Amino acid sequence: MKQINYIGLLIILFCFTYCKNSTPENIQSDEDFIAFLNDETLIKSIKRIDSIAKLNTYSNHKTGLLYFEKGQILGHLEKDIEAIASFKKALVAFEKESNKKYIAKTNMLLGDSEAFLSNNEKALQHIEKALSIFKDIEDKKGEAKALNSLGHIAFQYENYKKSIAYVKKAAEIQLQIDEKEELSASYNNIGYILEQSGDLINASEYYQKAIDLNKNINRLNSSPLRNLGYVFFMQNQFKKCDSLYLKALKIEEEAGRLSIQKEIYGVLLESAIKNKSFDAATLYITKRDSINERLVTSENKEKIKLIEDQYNLITKEKELIQAKKNNTKNKLIFTILAGTLLFLGLFLIQKHRNSKLKLEQEKLVLEQKVLRTQMNPHFIFNALTAIQKTIFDNDPIKSTSYLSRFAKLIRQNFEFVNKKEILLSEDLDALKNYIETQQLRFSNKFDYAINIHDGIDPTFVKIPPMLLQPFVENAIEHGLKPKTEKGTLEINITNNSNVFCFKIIDDGIGINNQESKTNREHAIDIFKKRLSLRKLGEEKQFSMTSNKVKTGTIVTFYLNLS
Amino acid sequence: MFRVAIIDDEKNVRIVLKKLLNILYTNCEIVAEAASIKDAKAILPQAKPDIVLLDIELEDGSGFSLLKQLPNLDFKLIFITAFNQYAIKAFKFNALDYLLKPIDPSELQNAIDKAQKSVSNENELRKLIADIENKKNSQIVIKTTNKIHYINLVDILYCQAEGAYAKIITKTETILASKNLKYFQDLLEDEGFIRTHQSYMVNKKLVTAIKNDTIILSNALAIPISSRKMAEIKALLAED
Incomplete structure (x- = not known):
């Protein structure tokens, strides 16, 4: 029991430490915490974040990060309204924390989401705020980003001047901090804005800047090439256009972006047509069609994959549901089984207990019956009368000793009846007392002898108490008492190793001549029951026969005594 | 002699x-x-x-x-x-x-x-x-100082304690016996009599109803029931 307690304690301790280890509060870095928040897919990640948020209370920073991450994921899923709500929660948390960097970052993302929803005013507010904070904390990278975003919004308002001013500022910063990729992107953007504003010359200049920069840093981006190429296309400078587009094509073929390749071939085809170079045009058509085919195939593949994925998802879900069902089914079966087993167990225990109780009760009843046969009230009162009679003999010593012997006999009876086994010598002592009391009652109407085989030590052998007494009583009351002449009673005890033979022999009137048989049968019944409770089969060897040599009865039984 | x-x-x-x-x-x-x-x-x-x-x-x-x-x-x-x-x-x-x-x-x-x-x-x-x-106990013999009464058990309505003596009330007479109520209880309990009260024992066969704290006998007599014995008596009467 103690061991089980220990094991239980260990398990609990283990669980506790294990749980503690997995507690997010202990995750120190922001990256680890965000990794902890994320799951396989975006949707799963959101569910995970929600459940984590529900189950835990965190510091302001972690709460902020949690909603920040959730907003970003929602943004990826294009659920910008929800993203905005989440970002606003994050903002509150970060503001409590006064974490300027994250306040700015959150404002940036809020701005992007609002812009996505075409809420340009709100977007502007957020980004301007972000910009001022980035400036404040001298986050140049952030500042450039914010400026880019502002430029984008100004472009949305078709305020090209302002837009260019913002992006140029961003490019300046990017140049300062040597962010070449971003700088290239900014140059391209500036070119595009200039192109839209109609300033093709300046646009070409910025496109060229971007192209040169890309070349320098080996950035595989065809956007400025194409943009510049298209400027040449519009200016009918087809050769320049084609050369740029072919460069772009090379990059795109390397990157494997089919849709852009198709677009490139489209422009090349138009250029060839306008240039009246029909051989090239035929080539581009075939190329474009083959790309288109590949694109369709790959799109179809993607679609099929998507359908497959969805199918898999559905089957998986179905399987999951089935498994869940099976699980509940199994659980139910298990519960029923366990219940049945428990019930059966309890039933068996109860039955066992009942049978045990019944046995106990049987033993108790038997004990009482033994006591009653031993302490036959008829014998008691007649024996008392016999003692009463001796009083009239005017021999007080004799009367008193008779009385004492009788008292001793009763005491022995009460003492022995509850015992499973007593010494043979004790049992024989009680038996002698009984026989001598009976002799007094019948004025020495019979003689008796108890013969014990030499090898038996009565002070060592133990037997169930008072087994002999009922047969001795029978011999006296029903065999010797009605007999007119003096009789004899003989008790012989012999043994063959552990098997002891008991014989009670009388020369009374014999069992066939006796008046009442019910008492005797009752006594034999109890005797046999007592032996059968020992479960040694001893009751089967009991016999009561007529004495063949002279009149009288012989009772024989065997006991297996260790 | x-x-x-x-x-x-x-x-x-x-x-x-x-x-x-x-x-x-x-x-x-x-x-x-x-x-x-x-x-x-x-x-x-x-x-x-x-x-x-x-x-x-x-x-x-x-x-x-x-x-x-x-x-x-x-x-x-x-x-x-x-x-x-x-x-x-x-x-x-x-x-x-x-x-x-x-x-x-x-x-x-x-x-x-x-x-x-x-x-x-x-x-x-x-x-x-x-x-x-025949082990038949249809009759009880009560000896008084001047007479021997042979009373059929079916005729006894109830017995009532009278100090160390007991009154046996039958449909026709009342006999004062020189034995106490306990003596008659020992004798008659197996013959369908119930001790309802410290001072009363009634013949179950003649009970017609239980009303409040009393047993109503066939001749409309009301015999008290002690509150301690109420449940036991109701159970006993319900046996038949």
């Missing part, structure tokens, strides 16, 4: 009775002694005893069976028994005198004195013996 016969299978009892009678009475003559039905049947008719002291358990049968076999029962009877619960109940039912072993000298004297004063009624005795043998 009065003549006494002793029929008992225990020699010691016969010796003790003889010695006691010799001490207690100077005018007592022991005219017969027997241990069995066989011997008693042979001796009694010639011995002509006034009083027979008869053991229930004899060597070859019961004392009742001896009585049935005797042609004349022109003597007064005092039964003796060591331990026979049934016989003792029968004696009580029929107000017969009996002695228990070992013999108490004063009880012996009481019984002998009463027997000397009473008048023997052979017919009654034969009927009683038949009832006892």
